């Protein structure tokens with residue numbers, strides 16, 4: 001096996017990366033109540049700049065898109081001003097960073113919405129699970145179905161956020177169409193019961209994703225737009241699968257390939273579970289797309305070396321491993337042990353468990 005492949009440069013559309021180790025998007029809930037990043041985020045992302053590509057944490061495209069307290073936004077001047085030093089720090093360290101654009105859809109709570117409004121979704125079906133509010137974890141509120149004539153405004157929110165990400169100095173954007181959030185809610189027939197041009201047959205359920213991609217590609221060029229999918233995951237919102245995951249995702253991947261986007265980023269199997277669980281041909285998905293493929297979910301050194309050396313993936317994204325190992329690329333290269341960061345510091349808090357691990361490492 002050629003161990004060097006994982007550590008060799010690659011190209012995702014117009015984005016050149018120094019190695020094939022990506023940092024997966026990781027919500028850390030350390031922005032302020034208005035979604036403005038603090039200087040800690042500058043340190044945090046700067047520390048991780050040796051990743052070939054940092055996919056910065058899911059970031060709200062609008063107030064309506066928020067589902068979790070203390071998550072960052074990218075729709076006000078203050079958001080842009082706070083992200084700019086983050087992208088500068090990563091670039092000064094020689095890294096690349098794209099921003100994951102997020103609208104949670106029904107995975108929200110009225111307390112996070114303007115004037116306590118109901119969250120929006122393709123259909124008025126309440127999600128399971130919990131969302132993180134300023135009052136702690138609470139079940140998601142019952143959403144209201146978006147009216148057809150609200151969709152252009154929603155697409156405009158994506159376009160606006162994409163422009164603001166450009167203003168903030170990112171190298172591109174990743175459209176979050178995974179993990180039970182708004183765009184995946186439109187894609188799956190389990191969560192989309194609409195009877196307009198955004199519901200029903202797969203061509204309709206994929207329409208919003210494709211229109212969003214076209215809008216943000218108008219800002220960036222398609223070759224700086226990536227997209228994340230999670231065809232088999234039910235983990236967030238206890239979201240039931242689509243009735244035919246292969247057919248649905250193959251159609252979408254083919255259309256995304258025709259649009260010429262930079263990469264497809266896929267959470268294989270069940271998020272926070274087994275990447276090999278379920279019956280799905282991820283290579284067929286990759287072939288249907290035809291462009292660069294970033295594999296994710298439970299990869300370790302041997303499986304990442306294998307995936308890139310065999311050509312099964314162009315890049316592998318690591319999530320949890322990057323939390324406790326800012327120098328993950330060097331550790332993988334030198335086959336050094338990884339530090340397992342405690343989950344208690346994943347969401348919220350300050351420097352400890354984010355940019356520093358002094359307490360845990362000393363313990």
Ligand SMILES: Cc1cc2nc3c(=O)[nH]c(=O)nc-3n(C[C@H](O)[C@H](O)[C@H](O)COP(=O)(O)O)c2cc1C
Pocket residue numbers: 024025026027028057058100176178179228267271272296297298299317318319320321346347
């Ligand atoms: C603390 C934490 C926060 C996460 N936040 C996001 C996120 O903002 N966007 C996203 O698409 N996935 C998110 N995920 C999922 C990860 O990107 C990744 O898919 C998952 O951790 C599996 O990869 P891993 O086994 O390498 O950790 C998060 C996971 C964790 C543990």
